[in-house]
Amino acid sequence: MSNAGTQIDQPPLSFENAPESDSELRKRLAIETIITQSIDKRISLDVLIKFSLSSHGLVNDNIRRVLWPQLAGVDVNNLQPAPSLDALQNHPEYNQVVLDVNRSLKRFPPGIPYEQRIALQDQLTVLILRVIKKYPNLRYYQGYHDVAVTFLLVAGEEVAYAIMEQLSTTHFSECMQETMEATQRRLMFIWPVVKFENPELYTFLQKSTVGTLFALPWYLTWFGHSLNSYKSVVRLYDYFLASPIYTPIFVTAAILLYRSNEILKEDCDMASVHCLLSRLPEDLPFEELLKTSSTLFNKYSLTVIEKDVDEMIRNENEQRKAEEKRILERRKKTSRPVTASKSLGLIQWLPNVLTSKSVLVTTAVSIVVGVCAYYYKNQYLAAGIS
Amino acid sequence: MASRKKSLLKVIILGDSSVGKTSLMNQYVNKRFSNQYKATIGADFCTKEVVVNDRVVTMQIWDTAGQERFQSLGVAFYRGADCCVLVYDVTAPNSFKNLDSWRDEFLIQASPRDPEHFPFVVLGNKVDLDNRQVSTRRAQQWCQSKNDIPYYETSAKEGINVEMAFQIIAKNALELEAEAEVINDFPDQITLGPQSNRPSNPDNCQC
Numbered sequence: 001m002s003n004a005g006t007q008i009d010q011p012p013l014s015f016e017n018a019p020e021s022d023s024e025l026r027k028r029l030a031i032e033t034i035i036t037q038s039i040d041k042r043i044s045l046d047v048l049i050k051f052s053l054s055s056h057g058l059v060n061d062n063i064r065r066v067l068w069p070q071l072a073g074v075d076v077n078n079l080q081p082a083p084s085l086d087a088l089q090n091h092p093e094y095n096q097v098v099l100d101v102n103r104s105l106k107r108f109p110p111g112i113p114y115e116q117r118i119a120l121q122d123q124l125t126v127l128i129l130r131v132i133k134k135y136p137n138l139r140y141y142q143g144y145h146d147v148a149v150t151f152l153l154v155a156g157e158e159v160a161y162a163i164m165e166q167l168s169t170t171h172f173s174e175c176m177q178e179t180m181e182a183t184q185r186r187l188m189f190i191w192p193v194v195k196f197e198n199p200e201l202y203t204f205l206q207k208s209t210v211g212t213l214f215a216l217p218w219y220l221t222w223f224g225h226s227l228n229s230y231k232s233v234v235r236l237y238d239y240f241l242a243s244p245i246y247t248p249i250f251v252t253a254a255i256l257l258y259r260s261n262e263i264l265k266e267d268c269d270m271a272s273v274h275c276l277l278s279r280l281p282e283d284l285p286f287e288e289l290l291k292t293s294s295t296l297f298n299k300y301s302l303t304v305i306e307k308d309v310d311e312m313i314r315n316e317n318e319q320r321k322a323e324e325k326r327i328l329e330r331r332k333k334t335s336r337p338v339t340a341s342k343s344l345g346l347i348q349w350l351p352n353v354l355t356s357k358s359v360l361v362t363t364a365v366s367i368v369v370g371v372c373a374y375y376y377k378n379q380y381l382a383a384g385i386s
Numbered sequence: 387m388a389s390r391k392k393s394l395l396k397v398i399i400l401g402d403s404s405v406g407k408t409s410l411m412n413q414y415v416n417k418r419f420s421n422q423y424k425a426t427i428g429a430d431f432c433t434k435e436v437v438v439n440d441r442v443v444t445m446q447i448w449d450t451a452g453q454e455r456f457q458s459l460g461v462a463f464y465r466g467a468d469c470c471v472l473v474y475d476v477t478a479p480n481s482f483k484n485l486d487s488w489r490d491e492f493l494i495q496a497s498p499r500d501p502e503h504f505p506f507v508v509l510g511n512k513v514d515l516d517n518r519q520v521s522t523r524r525a526q527q528w529c530q531s532k533n534d535i536p537y538y539e540t541s542a543k544e545g546i547n548v549e550m551a552f553q554i555i556a557k558n559a560l561e562l563e564a565e566a567e568v569i570n571d572f573p574d575q576i577t578l579g580p581q582s583n584r585p586s587n588p589d590n591c592q593c
Contacts, residue, residue: 100425103404103422103424103425104424104425105421106424141453142426142456143425179455181458184458184459211462213429213463216427216428220427270463271431271446275431278430331499
């Protein structure tokens, strides 16, 4: 007997503090210098975006704590204190949020004291519920907690709330709609990019009918749910915070393109391809992938991509209809003995109704009724009742 | 009868959030339990080779997200399912009540040939906990009312009844296949040709 494990057997999140490389050191010093020279630690948005996009992003969490709020457009001098957990327990999503927060242990640094972790998990629940309470049109989804915990661990509860509020009304608003339909459609934006860049890969992936399910957790959590390296998660968050909405689509496309040789060697069926794609390799060269992503974003207009996607959806719908029709016909054919006897029954019954005998009886009854009616009419007329 | 021998069984696990779908799958496939599972986003799957009626078959077990809003994403992988496992948590009455809607939703989305006789299996999980709230009798009654769905009480944590339940799942799935051998609604998805050799390669860790 053999078996194969899934993501559930992934190693715990690695918080390992790799020694700072030379280029990281240089970048950190450059950023720190600018912050020290600034008023109120505020630096110009242009410079901030450049730092966030370029190699190593904002380098470490001390810098992120200062610059993430600025990047997200949050005013740290105008933060509201968090309500207590008790005040939010009646929220309809409370149970779902708690279930997910309780299962987010892997996102916390190993060795974190129990009490501290519990306190942070309560803060996480509060900050999620605060957002969805304030915006009743936004719905919590599983994965939202993965985004929130990233900001909570770096920036603390109040700043994290303000950032989540900001992102929920922009980047994640589509994911927070009543259904996942819009997100599903958005994920299809991957395909035109892959098609234009690598038609062979595109054809292969379409043929496998893998769909976009593999990329759903990536998109919904900015990869926070799927990556095992904490360092990569926060690096990607630097990049996404500084990027236009929908950028995760282009990172996803960049990953597929980067892995194309490996993918093309896989069996071309949904299960095999889904399995391969949904496991992100540990050694993805993210700096390179983010550069590709930016290039792709600049190269292809969203309008062109959208048009292509609409056409894909139209074709898929037509195919689905044809498929359904085919299945229906096949079922009709295979269940012919039953249907045949039933319809034969109906055919047998119909002529019975229309035999000369039945027609004769019906005619006779009609004549009798008519005669009676005539007779009574005359009677009433004669009696002067009419 | 058709010569097609299906050696792949597709099993879908459905149920509310946190009832233990991922844990059951992992206990069955990897014989392990961890308190540290993450919420499943979207869907994922494991494969395991099993021997049923002297036949080696590959079970492809699809684990799904429990949050309702992810249900619409299911169509793609519900299709062609050979068995559907409905899981509830014996300490959470709501998860039991929702079995009805999970079953209905599956039948709508998977649209199996013969919905009345499609093989479901119900698992009441977390029997190791002592704050049980749904009685065995109540669960059995529900299963009986739904065309006698087989019912098992499991603990993914302690490994109670997990192996046996999945054996039954495989057996029932295979029976459906035997009945449906002449009809093949989704040939592309279940025919195992040379281009799809993964499941038959036992040493290959698929996931």
